[in-house]
Amino acid sequence: MLSSRGAKPLVSIFLSLLLVLAFVLPFLQYNFLAGPVTPFDKVQAGSIRFGIIMALALVWLGVQLFWKAPSEATKLGMAASATIIWLALVFFFNFVVEGFGGAMAFFVLMGGLGVTLMWTRFLADEINF
Numbered sequence: 001m002l003s004s005r006g007a008k009p010l011v012s013i014f015l016s017l018l019l020v021l022a023f024v025l026p027f028l029q030y031n032f033l034a035g036p037v038t039p040f041d042k043v044q045a046g047s048i049r050f051g052i053i054m055a056l057a058l059v060w061l062g063v064q065l066f067w068k069a070p071s072e073a074t075k076l077g078m079a080a081s082a083t084i085i086w087l088a089l090v091f092f093f094n095f096v097v098e099g100f101g102g103a104m105a106f107f108v109l110m111g112g113l114g115v116t117l118m119w120t121r122f123l124a125d126e127i128n129f
Contacts, residue, residue, distance in 0.1 A: 008069040012077030013084065015060040020088040022053045079118040086115050 022028055032038070033045035040048065064078060089108055095101045 006067075006069040006073045008063065008067050008073045009077035009080055011063055011067075012060065013080045015056065015063060016081035016084045019053065019056045019060060020084060022049075022056055023088070024092055028052060076122060079115075079122060082111075082118065083115050086111050 026032060028049055030042075030045050030049055033040050033048055034042045038045070060081070064074065067074075086108070089111070093104065093108070095105045095108075097104070
């Protein structure tokens with residue numbers, strides 16, 4: 001028996017987790033891919049890493065654009081994806097970087113405000129599924 005609710009928010013969450021993992025997994029880092037144990041040079045290592053990241057981002061975008069689902073399910077999936085990516089940015093970005101660390105911290109705080117506003121909408125009582 002099929003469920004009346006779509007799986008689009010869960011797939012969106014899964015793809016955003018894969019996107020975050022593509023940024024932080026050690027075997028997809030530039031230094032590992034261009035290291036002495038791999039046959040790749042520096043250009044190939046960067047192309048492999050960012051090719052995987054771009055492919056995952058395009059699959060996520062394709063799911064959001066072309067998967068037919070109720071608009072509330074699409075909004076929920078995008079809010080959950082934004083939350084996961086925002087949390088990854090907060091936990092994994094080095095804000096001590098000289099030059100643009102402070103500006104990046106400001107925009108991450110503003111992104112947190114946006115994530116809070118998105119979840120406030122979903123936690124309101126007026127939404128009907």
